[in-house]
Amino acid sequence: MVIAMTKGLSLARGVYQDRGLRMRELRKSGKKIIGYICLYPPVEIITALGMIPFRIFGDMNETITAADQVSTTLVCPFLRSIIDLALKGKFNFLDGVVGAHTCDIGAGLILQWRDFVKSPNFSHLLDVPHTDHAPAVDYFEGQINSFKRHLEEFAGQQLTDDKLAKAIELHNTQRKLVRQLYDLRKPDPPLLTSMENLEVLVALFSLPVDEGNELLENVIADVQERKDKPDKKKARLLVWGPVFDNTSLYELIESAGASVVVDDTCVGTRAFWADVKPPYDLHSLAQHYLVDIKCPRTYRQAQPAELKKNYDKDLESRFDYIKKAVTDWKVKGAILQSVKYCDTHGYEVPNLRHYLDGLGIPSLYIEHDYSERSLAPIKTRVEAFVETLG
Amino acid sequence: MSETATPAKTDQKRAINRLKSMYPLRNLVQQDYIDTLNASNEGKPTVWAMLNYWEGDLPLKAMGLNIVYPENYSTLLASTGSAESFLDASDSDGYPTHLCGYGRSTIGYSYRMMKDLNGRIPPEAPLGGMAKPTLLLGSGIICDARFKWFQALGRYFDAPQWVLEMPMMGTAEGTEPDLEGYQIKFLVRELQAFIAFLEKLLGRKMDWARLEELIDLAVKIHETNWQISELRKSIPGPMHSTDFWSSMPPSLFFAGDMATALKLYQDMLAEVQERVNNKIAGINYPEKYRIVFSELPPWHSLKFFDSLAEKGWNFVFESRGYHAPRPLDFSHVSDPLEKLARLSRNFIFSIHPCALEDGIANPVAEVYLQTAREFKADGFFLHPLISCRAASAGLRSVQDFLMKRLNVPTLWVEGDIIDKRVFNPQETLARAEAFEQTMEHYRKVRKAQGLDW
Numbered sequence: 036m037v038i039a040m041t042k043g044l045s046l047a048r049g050v051y052q053d054r055g056l057r058m059r060e061l062r063k064s065g066k067k068i069i070g071y072i073c074l075y076p077p078v079e080i081i082t083a084l085g086m087i088p089f090r091i092f093g094d095m096n097e098t099i100t101a102a103d104q105v106s107t108t109l110v111c112p113f114l115r116s117i118i119d120l121a122l123k124g125k126f127n128f129l130d131g132v133v134g135a136h137t138c139d140i141g142a143g144l145i146l147q148w149r150d151f152v153k154s155p156n157f158s159h160l161l162d163v164p165h166t167d168h169a170p171a172v173d174y175f176e177g178q179i180n181s182f183k184r185h186l187e188e189f190a191g192q193q194l195t196d197d198k199l200a201k202a203i204e205l206h207n208t209q210r211k212l213v214r215q216l217y218d219l220r221k222p223d224p225p226l227l228t229s230m231e232n233l234e235v236l237v238a239l240f241s242l243p244v245d246e247g248n249e250l251l252e253n254v255i256a257d258v259q260e261r262k263d264k265p266d267k268k269k270a271r272l273l274v275w276g277p278v279f280d281n282t283s284l285y286e287l288i289e290s291a292g293a294s295v296v297v298d299d300t301c302v303g304t305r306a307f308w309a310d311v312k313p314p315y316d317l318h319s320l321a322q323h324y325l326v327d328i329k330c331p332r333t334y335r336q337a338q339p340a341e342l343k344k345n346y347d348k349d350l351e352s353r354f355d356y357i358k359k360a361v362t363d364w365k366v367k368g369a370i371l372q373s374v375k376y377c378d379t380h381g382y383e384v385p386n387l388r389h390y391l392d393g394l395g396i397p398s399l400y401i402e403h404d405y406s407e408r409s410l411a412p413i414k415t416r417v418e419a420f421v422e423t424l425g
Numbered sequence: 426m427s428e429t430a431t432p433a434k435t436d437q438k439r440a441i442n443r444l445k446s447m448y449p450l451r452n453l454v455q456q457d458y459i460d461t462l463n464a465s466n467e468g469k470p471t472v473w474a475m476l477n478y479w480e481g482d483l484p485l486k487a488m489g490l491n492i493v494y495p496e497n498y499s500t501l502l503a504s505t506g507s508a509e510s511f512l513d514a515s516d517s518d519g520y521p522t523h524l525c526g527y528g529r530s531t532i533g534y535s536y537r538m539m540k541d542l543n544g545r546i547p548p549e550a551p552l553g554g555m556a557k558p559t560l561l562l563g564s565g566i567i568c569d570a571r572f573k574w575f576q577a578l579g580r581y582f583d584a585p586q587w588v589l590e591m592p593m594m595g596t597a598e599g600t601e602p603d604l605e606g607y608q609i610k611f612l613v614r615e616l617q618a619f620i621a622f623l624e625k626l627l628g629r630k631m632d633w634a635r636l637e638e639l640i641d642l643a644v645k646i647h648e649t650n651w652q653i654s655e656l657r658k659s660i661p662g663p664m665h666s667t668d669f670w671s672s673m674p675p676s677l678f679f680a681g682d683m684a685t686a687l688k689l690y691q692d693m694l695a696e697v698q699e700r701v702n703n704k705i706a707g708i709n710y711p712e713k714y715r716i717v718f719s720e721l722p723p724w725h726s727l728k729f730f731d732s733l734a735e736k737g738w739n740f741v742f743e744s745r746g747y748h749a750p751r752p753l754d755f756s757h758v759s760d761p762l763e764k765l766a767r768l769s770r771n772f773i774f775s776i777h778p779c780a781l782e783d784g785i786a787n788p789v790a791e792v793y794l795q796t797a798r799e800f801k802a803d804g805f806f807l808h809p810l811i812s813c814r815a816a817s818a819g820l821r822s823v824q825d826f827l828m829k830r831l832n833v834p835t836l837w838v839e840g841d842i843i844d845k846r847v848f849n850p851q852e853t854l855a856r857a858e859a860f861e862q863t864m865e866h867y868r869k870v871r872k873a874q875g876l877d878w
């Protein structure tokens with residue numbers, strides 16, 4: 036059944052289809068646009084200094100050509116796609132670019148950008164420690180502070196406590212609204228599809244936070260009153276993994292007869308599941324990004340300095356939030372997806388599958404190279420998997 | 426340039442003129458495996474550690490622990506042709522095949538030990554194998570595999586784990602004025618926590634005097650290695666890369682007894698000096714081309730370098746990531762943990778100011794530009810790996826800057842550290858032959874530009 040889009044959803048689709056559109060308009064009106072890579076640059080600081088954070092994604096439909104001059108084919112294809120687009124001038128509406136040591140190669144992308152893309156002039160790389168140890172949080176606060184100073188200089192204004200608190204509140208509101216958006220997929224059938232959900236999220240990463248919040252409010256209100264709901268499907272699935280910013284995978288899964296009702300991905304829930312907690316200062320930001328965002332790039336264990344490893348407890352401490360999602364969204368199966376060459380996620384796969392087994396949740400692991408083309412061979416595996424869930 | 430160098434006395438048996446001083450250094454790491462097995466048999470604690478650029482090695486040694494390095498052991502698996510069954514075991518347990526070859530072989534080894542053999546060492550493991558660990562020490566240095574793969578080992582071992590932190594960042598940010606201070610503070614706090622953890626785990630106190638002694642030895646070992654590297658700039662190159670790789674563990678992770686290692690490196694320094702004085706090359710053929718290798722070698726096919734040596738290819742330098750950094754002056758620092766923090770941090774940050782001065786963001790590219798100039802390289806052998814992002818990602822930048830700035834050409838050969846199926850020696854030799862003409866051409870270009878090699 037083809038379902039009619041609400042006004043909010045069609046607005047989201049428009050932004051999803053041309054992510055730079057609003058940014059170009061805002062730039063014309065004198066706003067500065069700061070592109071950032073992955074989830075770890077604290078967007079609150081960009082907003083607080085009157086600039087617009089824009090999350091940089093690649094393009095799964097654009098064949099990588101220019102990047103071959105500066106990057107080998109043996110690294111994360113998502114990052115290769117980004118540098119490819121940058122070299123082709125597709126991010127020329129940016130006034131600055133910010134990266135973080137989310138993963139080793141992700142950090143290297145900023146260096147490539149400096150060496151080969153050269154514009155925009157402003158660029159910054161935040162070091163992100165690898166553990167959630169207390170000294171690591173303090174160190175990361177230092178890194179956020181140096182980012183703040185650098186950006187203040189670029190913005191020509193100081194970051195006051197008040198401005199920071201207001202920006203954090205705005206972003207926390209966005210987080211709360213996204214959680215409400217996800218609640219719309221708790222019923223069976225869900226009130227919106229995973230493709231629609233992703234379009235809204237990608238739109239949020241492409242709009243100023245206040246406009247994103249308005250969009251979310253509209254979408255939520257519209258969808259709650261929606262008459263023609265998505266169909267009830269055979270199984271309710273969770274999708275896990277690193278970046279996936281294109282609806283094609285969800286289309287593939289949904290056309291195999293399953294609804295994706297929740298996810299643990301870095302375009303999905305990860306950025307929105309936890310709020311920045313008061314007091315709204317740089318330390319709270321460090322705590323939020325390093326400790327509260329649950330991404331496999333950070334090493335955590337059941338107890339700091341534990342003297343014996345208990346595998347089950349270890350899994351519980353790393354993945355218990357997934358258990359909650361499984362229960363709350365009545366998940367029946369999980370698809371673990373990853374781009375090739377992603378180490379932070381790759382090492383996680385057997386452990387997470389084992390944990391899901393323990394919850395009685397069957398899972399399928401699929402790998403792709405961040406292109407729609409690479410999804411075609413996966414289709415039969417997904418269909419066979421969904422079949423087993425019946 | 427190098428074609429005028431005096432050939433070494435030709436030894437018909439070997440194409441590479443191995444340093445005598447290399448052999449006892451190579452044996453030191455082998456002794457570590459045996460000592461660790463013995464310790465394990467006696468019920469003493471044993472450690473598996475990732476390369477950590479010394480911040481973990483020295484406290485462990487000061488507490489008298491026996492350590493093995495699965496990264497190093499994996500090179501042994503590759504060079505003895507025993508890696509494949511372990512790789513298969515890792516695949517069968519569901520780990521993606523694109524992960525680090527060292528990681529996959531260690532995971533496979535652990536799987537065999539714990540799932541198939543009830544904790545016993547796999548009988549097919551060379552050198553008696555790695556003893557079962559009682560502590561797993563990961564690190565956040567250089568690649569994500571170094572902590573993710575040890576975390577994954579929690580699936581097989583109930584050994585406690587610790588992950589050492591090390592700041593990793595971009596060039597410009599790495600030179601901010603207040604950065605050094607708060608990074609050192611961070612590292613010292615982390616080291617304090619690590620030592621408190623070790624003390625609790627082992628039920629005994631850190632031997633601080635021993636730690637200071639070991640730090641002093643570490644500094645001396647690095648200074649000696651630095652001096653050897655400086656001598657290697659001579660023409661002809663007195664030491665071949667294969668000798669470096671065979672002798673590096675006592676400097677890279679302080680394998681073996683450190684006082685013995687220092688003495689052996691001093692012997693090596695003397696031998697290299699003697700070769701320099703007498704213009705003796707690291708190959709037993711006239712040095713026609715001075716080649717730098719980046720980054721990790723094909724451990725399974727080291728014989729391949731003999732064929733290149735026969736053609737006059739002298740690998741005069743290699744693998745910057747394995748070398749001791751330029752020595753630092755520690756005389757103003759009294760706290761041993763601060764010294765240790767500075768020693769390790771120096772490995773990461775020593776190159777940042779030079780890169781900035783050269784207008785380069787990627788420190789790896791800067792490192793190799795310096796190397797090309799100082800070693801008067803005719804060409805670079807770049808070896809991107811299917812299973813290591815860290816050693817491959819920056820190589821296009823290296824290639825680009827070498828050509829753009831210095832007209833030094835590169836031979837790009839995809840391969841792997843462990844998986845020999847992806848390396849084709851015949852095809853590479855054919856390409857090497859064509860590459861000789863390229864090197865000849867760029868020699869002329871450089872000379873025309875006023876460069877002196």
Ligand code: SF4
Binds near residue numbers: 114277332374378380
């Ligand atoms: S997908 Fe993995 S490798 Fe790629 S940027 Fe994200 S964390 Fe890094």
Ligand code: SF4
Binds near residue numbers: 496525528569814842
């Ligand atoms: S640097 Fe490369 S080879 Fe070494 S452990 Fe990391 S991923 Fe593996």
